[in-house]
Amino acid sequence: MQAYERVKTARLSSRPTALDYIHSLFSGFIEFHGDRRHGDDKAIVGGIAWLSSIPVTVIGIEKGHTASERMERSFGAPEPEGYRKALRLMKQAEKFSRPVITIVDTSGAYCGVGAEKRGQGEAIARNLMEMSTLDVPIITILIGEGGSGGALALALSDRLWMLENAVYSVISPEGCASILWRDGSKAAEAAEALCLTASDAYSAGVADRIISEENLGSKEFYAALKADLRDEIEVLIGKEDLTELRYQRFRSFGRRENDL
Amino acid sequence: MLLSFEYKAKNELEKDGRSTAPLYGEKEIVCPNCHRTLKESEAESRLMTCICGHHFRIGARKRLGYMTDEGSFSELFGDIEASDPLSFPGYGEKLSKARDASGERESVIMGTAMIGGCPAAVFSMESLFMMGSMGTGTGEKITLLFEYARAHSLPVVGWTVSGGARMQEGLLSLMQMAKTSAAVKRHSDRGLLYITVLTDPTTGGVTASFAMEGDIILAEPGATVGFAGKRVIEETVRQKLPRGFQTSEFILEHGFADMVVSRIAEKETISSILALHGGKRNAGI
Ligand SMILES: [Zn+2]
Numbered sequence: 001m002q003a004y005e006r007v008k009t010a011r012l013s014s015r016p017t018a019l020d021y022i023h024s025l026f027s028g029f030i031e032f033h034g035d036r037r038h039g040d041d042k043a044i045v046g047g048i049a050w051l052s053s054i055p056v057t058v059i060g061i062e063k064g065h066t067a068s069e070r071m072e073r074s075f076g077a078p079e080p081e082g083y084r085k086a087l088r089l090m091k092q093a094e095k096f097s098r099p100v101i102t103i104v105d106t107s108g109a110y111c112g113v114g115a116e117k118r119g120q121g122e123a124i125a126r127n128l129m130e131m132s133t134l135d136v137p138i139i140t141i142l143i144g145e146g147g148s149g150g151a152l153a154l155a156l157s158d159r160l161w162m163l164e165n166a167v168y169s170v171i172s173p174e175g176c177a178s179i180l181w182r183d184g185s186k187a188a189e190a191a192e193a194l195c196l197t198a199s200d201a202y203s204a205g206v207a208d209r210i211i212s213e214e215n216l217g218s219k220e221f222y223a224a225l226k227a228d229l230r231d232e233i234e235v236l237i238g239k240e241d242l243t244e245l246r247y248q249r250f251r252s253f254g255r256r257e258n259d260l
Numbered sequence: 261m262l263l264s265f266e267y268k269a270k271n272e273l274e275k276d277g278r279s280t281a282p283l284y285g286e287k288e289i290v291c292p293n294c295h296r297t298l299k300e301s302e303a304e305s306r307l308m309t310c311i312c313g314h315h316f317r318i319g320a321r322k323r324l325g326y327m328t329d330e331g332s333f334s335e336l337f338g339d340i341e342a343s344d345p346l347s348f349p350g351y352g353e354k355l356s357k358a359r360d361a362s363g364e365r366e367s368v369i370m371g372t373a374m375i376g377g378c379p380a381a382v383f384s385m386e387s388l389f390m391m392g393s394m395g396t397g398t399g400e401k402i403t404l405l406f407e408y409a410r411a412h413s414l415p416v417v418g419w420t421v422s423g424g425a426r427m428q429e430g431l432l433s434l435m436q437m438a439k440t441s442a443a444v445k446r447h448s449d450r451g452l453l454y455i456t457v458l459t460d461p462t463t464g465g466v467t468a469s470f471a472m473e474g475d476i477i478l479a480e481p482g483a484t485v486g487f488a489g490k491r492v493i494e495e496t497v498r499q500k501l502p503r504g505f506q507t508s509e510f511i512l513e514h515g516f517a518d519m520v521v522s523r524i525a526e527k528e529t530i531s532s533i534l535a536l537h538g539g540k541r542n543a544g545i
Pocket residue numbers: 291292293294295296310311312313314
């Protein structure tokens with residue numbers, strides 16, 4: 001499949017959303033609200049739940065399925081409050097030694113006057129800093145769109161798993177085409193050039209696994225994913241130098257040979 | 261010269277004003293804000309600011325010259341060059357143009373220096389190198405500088421100028437936001453100071469990473485500072501943006517900067533802050 005076909009597939013409203021994953025992979029999910037600063041962003045859902053017998057913190061970017069759900073969820077474009085809520089829940093997870101699972105699906109952080117007033121850049125930056133030393137395992141599943149900094153703000157993790165048709169990119173192909181070639185219709189070429197598919201991310205070492213979409217959304221699909229998630233969490237819980245390994249993981253991207 | 265007063269910036273790219281070369285005598289600059297014509301030496305003596313308060317964009321090396329003690333700057337990691345990991349169409353050509361225009365190998369230069377007698381690790385971003393965009397070379401250099409400063413217990417002072425992450429390097433340029441943030445955090449966890457000075461423009465992925473991660477955040481007057489691009493926001497909200505939106509003064513008002521400082525008072529302010537953090541012995545007595 002061409003890169004841009006995958007982009008379009010990743011955006012389909014019929015795909016399972018973060019809440020579908022949360023209800024299928026975990027049991028006893030209790031949703032928590034608010035960033036304790038300004039408000040509650042409905043584009044990000046978060047709370048605690050059981051992964052089999054392990055208590056975990058789950059945070060997802062929710063796009064919604066129907067037109068009204070998508071409006072309410074701001075099409076999965078989080079405001080600063082969403083990122084601050086996510087950080088609050090991650091710090092809470094650290095306090096109670098719960099692993100964190102984030103489910104990412106966004107075209108990007110919300111672009112608006114209010115978002116800028118309330119420090120969208122600062123909110124993302126703060127999450128990146130804090131996640132880099134969060135002393136519990138973090139696994140991210142990128143289920144659809146991984147739109148730039150707005151996606152990364154929940155994805156500075158020990159493991160990144162991508163769905164087969166998920167995409168992860170520094171800019172949307174449309175945005176890239178209009179900036180570089182002043183022609184938004186060249187999005188397909190931009191998508192190719194940006195190397196944004198799951199297999200591109202896997203070969204760059206950014207994604208650790210590519211999850212097959214055969215039976216996407218079926219019972220078997222979730223059961224297999226749940227088993228893998230539990231196994232991986234157990235591996236990560238056993239690691240004493242978790243935050244050092246996380247540092248080295250991101251340190252390696254674009255590393256140049258240069259001795260201090 | 262007669263035409264110079266008729267000059268008016270028509271878009272963002274022209275906002276720095278036009279440098280007019282007269283037939284004889286000294287080079288003159290027209291301020292895009294008040295339309296005054298300034299002699300270059302006059303502007304220079306005011307650190308490239310106009311009497312009206314307008315701050316002209318300046319290069320990364322010129323800035324370090326203004327802000328650090330004479331002869332104290334010693335460059336680090338200067339051999340790191342921008343690379344083209346995706347063989348992105350047209351990028352190689354853009355890079356060679358950026359190198360020619362700026363004389364630099366990447367969009368940031370750095371090293372160690374003294375500021376008012378206080379030692380610091382410093383970085384300064386270069387607008388003439390692809391508008392200070394963050395490629396893997398940029399992220400690598402910023403990370404190396406924070407690692408160096410951590411190993412040598414130095415504060416970091418950095419001047420940001422950036423259009424954001426550099427799209428021609430794809431996902432790896434996005435990862436630099438994570439990499440640099442992790443390096444800033446490690447430096448911070450050692451109890452070391454980080455001061456950022458936001459200059460025109462600081463946007464996108466740099467705003468959403470190391471620009472906003474300073475313990476103390478200063479901003480130059482009138483600089484554009486924000487996350488999303490103005491055009492993107494206008495298209496999303498379908499309304500005209502308020503006056504002064506995404507400026508230094510705007511982020512100060514909303515609580516995202518500690519102070520807006522004129523370039524003329526900047527060095528003094530930074531050295532006072534460094535001294536208060538133990539940068540100079542017997543300071544304050
Ligand atoms: Zn002026």
